[in-house]
Every structure is written in structure tokens, then in C-alpha cells.
Amino acid sequence: MRYHKIPDEAIRRLPIYLRGLLLLSEQKQQSISSRNLAHFLGVNPWQIRKDFSYFGGFGTRGVGYDIKRLIKQIKKILKLDVVHKAALVGVGNLGSAVLAYPGFRVYGFDIAAAFDSNPKKIGRKIKNITIEDVSDLRTLKKRTIDLGIIAVPCDAAQQAGDALVKAGVKGILNFSPCYIAVPKKIKVITIDIAMDLARLPYYMPAR
């Protein structure tokens, strides 16, 4: 089955729903209404219903959505139903946090390799991953690693991106606060860890 017509905006929201559903599933909940799911996630119920309708909308009136089924479906749409191997570039503070973060596995990501340019770090082991020399990035092709995670400072980000693209990755998660130019067929998602904080003051009462 293929889902051609889901707009980017809905694709952007699916991981948010997925995350909430996974949390609910951990709490052994079996079904939920769009209204309660919306409340749990802090989004609009109509938005959830609309987004789910793009791929069939499995809710049953009065019962709600089957959480496990919905998780499976969303994972399939997002192509998270297979394991994706990722390579991390940059094992500083943020990179180390990424390596240690338990949340990637939930979405089917396996951070299978880590690279750094600092000779002091190369050869060190973090969480069963031996840090490799960044000049060895070209080996990724052979290792079926198709995702890159960039956690280097701005001035090294483009170079890391170029090396990842050359090594055949299809998608890049960019944690550096800089724009990276890549060929059109490569998808880059840039994350600014400060950006979400920018929504907070709006909701805070005045001092």
C-alpha cells in the first residue's frame, strides 16, 4: 500500500502522534479517542481526525482508536517499520548525548557508527560504538548506513554534510545551527534545540 497524498504538514505531525501513542502504549492503554489524544498531545482534535483520515481513519465511534494498530500504521507510513542505520558525525557534548539517548531505538533507528576528527576521541568506545576517524566516512556505503546525524559546530557542518552525501546517505538530521547545502534528492532536517523554548513565554503569565 502506498500513501501519495499526505501533505508535508501532516507528515510533520505524524511523529508527534506516534510519540504520544507510544507513551500511551507503554502505560498499557489500548484505545483512545481523538479528543483525549489531542488533549494528551496539546493539539487540536479536528487536526488529528483530519490527519488520520489521510490514511483511512481507523477510529470506531464511541471506542476511539486502537493504539497498537495506529502505531503500526503510522510507522508503516513513515517507513519506520524497518530498522534504519544511522551514522553520527561529531562526538562532542551533543553527539555524546545523541549516542546515549534511548529514544532513537523506539523509532527504529540504530546509530551504528560514530565519527570525529579529534585524534583523542578516535578509538574510544561509547555505548558499544567505537569512534572512527571522520576521514573514513566513505566506508558507510558498504555498511548499508543511509542516515547521517550531524552534531559538529557550524564551521564544520557543510564539510560533514558533503562527506555524508558522498558516502551515499539519503537523509541527514542536522543539529548544527547552520544551513547545509545538499543535492535536491537528499532530505535534510535541521533541529534547533533552542527553538522549542521559543514557544514557552507565549503561554506564561506576565510577571
Next chain:
Amino acid sequence: MRYHKIPDEAIRRLPIYLRGLLLLSEQKQQSISSRNLAHFLGVNPWQIRKDFSYFGGFGTRGVGYDIKRLIKQIKKILKLDVVHKAALVGVGNLGSAVLAYPGFRVYGFDIAAAFDSNPKKIGRKIKNITIEDVSDLRTLKKRTIDLGIIAVPCDAAQQAGDALVKAGVKGILNFSPCYIAVPKKIKVITIDIAMDLARLPYYMPAR
């Protein structure tokens, strides 16, 4: 001026627009059309026009939006036109990355204090911030710090949240992959650094 009717969904997008506009402003660009801004950010042009219309929509036909003016306006709406002091709880890998991250200042955030429970870390200095004992969190009230950033493991997250609420913070940015229960008037935004990666495979060509 107050903006009462902006829906949460639009508020969620404003920081994304703001970030893009700040990047463009750094590149000395002065104006941009909603179409080009949409392309730059990877969102829908109609969405941008609709969102901007909530607060007046300052675009001029054929010229586009005045970038500096738009930045000022969005900052005002998001209440980012004043400096907000934040306290960080947890100075592990992720916490250290947060302290070192240059991006918070752009949005008017000043990480003014950092706390940890590890005696080896307490008293150490990172980026002019001396790490304090987490049991001293109650001093925040006197220091006009109204934001908390949680970067501790799951099992310590609720305790950190409770302490921050007790210390009078109005909003919390939660980097731990766990749900935190707080009183209704406190706004919590939980960030899952893995979640954005979950959007990538959808856009990647099949192997």
C-alpha cells in the same frame, strides 16, 4: 497590542518562521515573499500567509515581507522581546550541550543558572556558569528566573519538575524522554531529539 485569537497550531509554527527569518536577516536579506520563505523553510506558502494574517499580515504585493519588521512582530507575539532567564537542571552530556549552545540567546534566552546533584560537578564552571547543588533550586525565585530546562534522566525528571515548580518557574522545557506532571498553570514543552529523525525515512528513496 494583544493577540488573542492565534491558534496553538500557528504559535507552534511561529518559531519556525522566526528561525528562518533570523537566518535570512544574518544573510543581509531585507524582504522575502511568502512563496520564497515557504520554499526556504519547507512549508506551505498558504500556511505562512494564513498564519501571518492572524497578526495583520504585513506583506506588500510584489515586494513581500519586510524581514526585520516581521522578526520584531513575531518576537513580540511570542513574548521574546524581553530577556527570559532560564535555569538548567542536569549538566550531563545533553545539559552541557544546552549550556554551550549559542542558539538560545537569539531567542532572548539567558541560561543564568545550572544545577546538578553530582558533587563532582557542583562548583565547576561552564561558560561562566558555576554549577550549583540541585537542592539550592529554591533560590530561583529571588533571582527572577522563570524558565526551567530539564536535562536529567527519566527517573529524576519528575523530581526536577517538582523542584522547578516549587521555585516559581512558569514554563519548563523538558529534554527527558518522560512525561512530567505539573500544575495546570505551568506550561511544559517536551522535546524528543529522536522525533525529528522519524520524518526522514518517509522522504528517502527505497534502497
